[in-house]
Amino acid sequence: MRLNPDNFGARLVRLAAFMAAAVLLSGCDLQDMYRQPKTEPYMSSPVFADGTSARPLEADTVARGHLRTNEVFYTGKLNGKEVDALPFPVTKAVLLRGQGRFDIFCSPCHDRAGNGNGMIVQRGYRRPPPYHTPQMRAMALGHFFDVISNGFGVMPDYAAQIPVEDRWAIAAYVRTLQFSQYAPLADVPAGERQKLKEAAK
Amino acid sequence: MAQLFHPSANAIAKVTIFGGAFIVAGLVWAAAELYRSPYVTRAGDPISQPVPFSHKHHVSDDGIDCRYCHTSVENSSFAGLPPTKTCMNCHSILWLDSPMLEPVRKSFQTGEPIHWTRVNYVPQFVFFNHSIHVNKGVGCTTCHGPVGEMPLTWQAETLHMRWCLGCHEHPEKFVRPVGEVFNPDWKPPADQLDRGRKLVEQNHIQKLNDCYTCHR
Numbered sequence: 001m002r003l004n005p006d007n008f009g010a011r012l013v014r015l016a017a018f019m020a021a022a023v024l025l026s027g028c029d030l031q032d033m034y035r036q037p038k039t040e041p042y043m044s045s046p047v048f049a050d051g052t053s054a055r056p057l058e059a060d061t062v063a064r065g066h067l068r069t070n071e072v073f074y075t076g077k078l079n080g081k082e083v084d085a086l087p088f089p090v091t092k093a094v095l096l097r098g099q100g101r102f103d104i105f106c107s108p109c110h111d112r113a114g115n116g117n118g119m120i121v122q123r124g125y126r127r128p129p130p131y132h133t134p135q136m137r138a139m140a141l142g143h144f145f146d147v148i149s150n151g152f153g154v155m156p157d158y159a160a161q162i163p164v165e166d167r168w169a170i171a172a173y174v175r176t177l178q179f180s181q182y183a184p185l186a187d188v189p190a191g192e193r194q195k196l197k198e199a200a201k
Numbered sequence: 202m203a204q205l206f207h208p209s210a211n212a213i214a215k216v217t218i219f220g221g222a223f224i225v226a227g228l229v230w231a232a233a234e235l236y237r238s239p240y241v242t243r244a245g246d247p248i249s250q251p252v253p254f255s256h257k258h259h260v261s262d263d264g265i266d267c268r269y270c271h272t273s274v275e276n277s278s279f280a281g282l283p284p285t286k287t288c289m290n291c292h293s294i295l296w297l298d299s300p301m302l303e304p305v306r307k308s309f310q311t312g313e314p315i316h317w318t319r320v321n322y323v324p325q326f327v328f329f330n331h332s333i334h335v336n337k338g339v340g341c342t343t344c345h346g347p348v349g350e351m352p353l354t355w356q357a358e359t360l361h362m363r364w365c366l367g368c369h370e371h372p373e374k375f376v377r378p379v380g381e382v383f384n385p386d387w388k389p390p391a392d393q394l395d396r397g398r399k400l401v402e403q404n405h406i407q408k409l410n411d412c413y414t415c416h417r
Contacts, residue, residue, distance in 0.1 A: 033326040040325070041279045050313050104266040108291075119264050125294055156290040161272050 074164060076142030076149070076171075084140040086168050098173030101166045105158055106174075114177040126154050131174060132181045144171035244360075247353035248320050251304050254354075260385055261349040267341055267383050278330040282317060285309045320354045321345070327362075328417050337406050338376040339368070342385055349385035362415075369410050373397030376406060 039045060045053035057063065068074040073087045086094075103112060111118040114131035121127050129136065148167045151157035162170070188196060259265050268274060273281035285308040292302055308315045323329050334344075342348060346357025358364055368375050376397055381387045390396060400406070 034324040036325045038325070042282055044316065051316065052314055104268050108263070108265055108269070120291055120295070123263065123295060125291065154294065156286075156293070160284065160286060161269070 072142075073168075076140075076145030082140040082142035082146065084142060086141060086172055088165075088168070090172050094169050095173055095176055097166065098169035098171070098176070101162065102170050102173045102177075105162060106170065109155075113181075114174065128155065131178050137178050137182075141168075141171045141175060144174050244356045244358060247351070247355045248318050250318055250353065251315055253301060253352075255352045256348045256354060257350055257352050267348075267385075274331050275335055276332050278332065280331050285315060321356050321360060323360055327415050329415070335382050336379065337404050338379045338382060338400055339372075340377050340382045340384070340387055342387065343368075343375050343377075347385070365415065366410055369414070370408060372406050372408065373401050376400045376404070379404070 039053035041054065043053045044051050047053075048055070070087070072078050072083055076082055088094075107118055108120045109118040109125060110116055110128055110131070111121075116128040116130045131137075145167050146152075147155065148158050148162060148170060150159070158167070185193060185196070259270075260267070270283035270287055271280040272283075273279055285305060288302075288305050289309050292305060296302055304315060307313075335341075344358060346355070348354070373394060374397060375389075377387055377389075378400065
């Protein structure tokens with residue numbers, strides 16, 4: 001088959017026009033897709049005066065599923081008195097979780113052993129008391145929970161950073177740290193005791 | 202009729218035509234390189250911020266964990282940015298009079314958030330999720346570079362599709378033990394490939410390169 005040169009030229013022009021249009025249109029589409037009319041977390045918004053798209057909860061409202069009826073779980077208190085037990089069973093997983101969260105949120109000031117000489121303290125923050133004084137050892141677990149939730153003295157609260165369940169896990173881990181400094185020899189497995197005695201010499 | 206063109210013109214014409222093709226190819230290549238270059242992707246450029254926040258000081262010098270500030274990175278698609286209250290945990294006492302921290306104090310008093318400038322972003326037609334990466338052993342520094350050394354944060358990688366796919370097709374080259382994900386100083390060991398393969402098996406890491414993984 002021979003090509004009719006006129007026809008061929010016209011087709012070429014049409015093809016070129018089509019391709020140009022396709023490129024231009026897809027260009028537009030892509031631009032729209034890059035920035036879609038939706039907001040993502042932390043995006044600013046011109047609609048509200050404070051410039052954020054995320055809205056704070058209205059005063060005196062409760063979101064579905066966020067009603068806090070369990071007094072012990074959410075306040076660490078029963079009838080206004082601090083409880084000295086976790087509101088759920090303490091397992092090894094809970095303690096490990098507590099250790100991880102303690103190292104993230106508390107060790108900057110209290111250090112990993114709870115002596116109160118963390119890095120931020122070394123940089124000039126007020127030094128917290130060590131966890132290993134008789135007063136601290138006598139404190140109820142509910143008190144640790146309360147300190148994390150509401151702060152204490154100059155210590156800031158961690159309510160926004162740590163979910164409720166993790167606060168309990170941390171409270172349990174603080175108690176573990178306290179035990180760790182006063183463990184009696186009888187708690188050490190028989191085979192290991194001799195080693196400890198030798199190390200202490 | 203006299204010849205209009207000397208026979209040597211053929212050679213010149215050929216050179217011009219082929220040369221043209223090379224020039225076009227060269228231009229396309231240059232454009233592609235430019236598209237991937239830091240100049241266009243902003244990778245490597247420290248971004249100026251309303252407060253000169255330094256990861257170098259807070260992460261490397263003071264040893265604060267990423268999750269102290271980026272609290273949602275383990276369980277949501279977004280890593281999250283710290284609210285002003287988080288800064289005030291320490292700066293209500295430390296550096297209280299520093300003029301550098303004036304915007305932080307002002308934000309805390311008025312309740313108006315600090316307007317951080319975004320450093321990393323992918324277009325909105327791309328679905329990205331932090332938690333899956335973090336929980337399967339892809340470390341922060343694999344994607345964000347040496348954050349602990351940044352006095353001002355910069356984007357470390359192009360974040361182009363080919364970069365994502367480079368890892369999705371060969372995760373064994375990049376993954377680390379899950380416990381090391383937040384360690385800003387982690388470096389791949391010499392036998393990364395062997396260890397990586399074991400981790401891929403152990404953590405059931407799949408090769409996700411279907412389009413709908415990221416475009417949904």
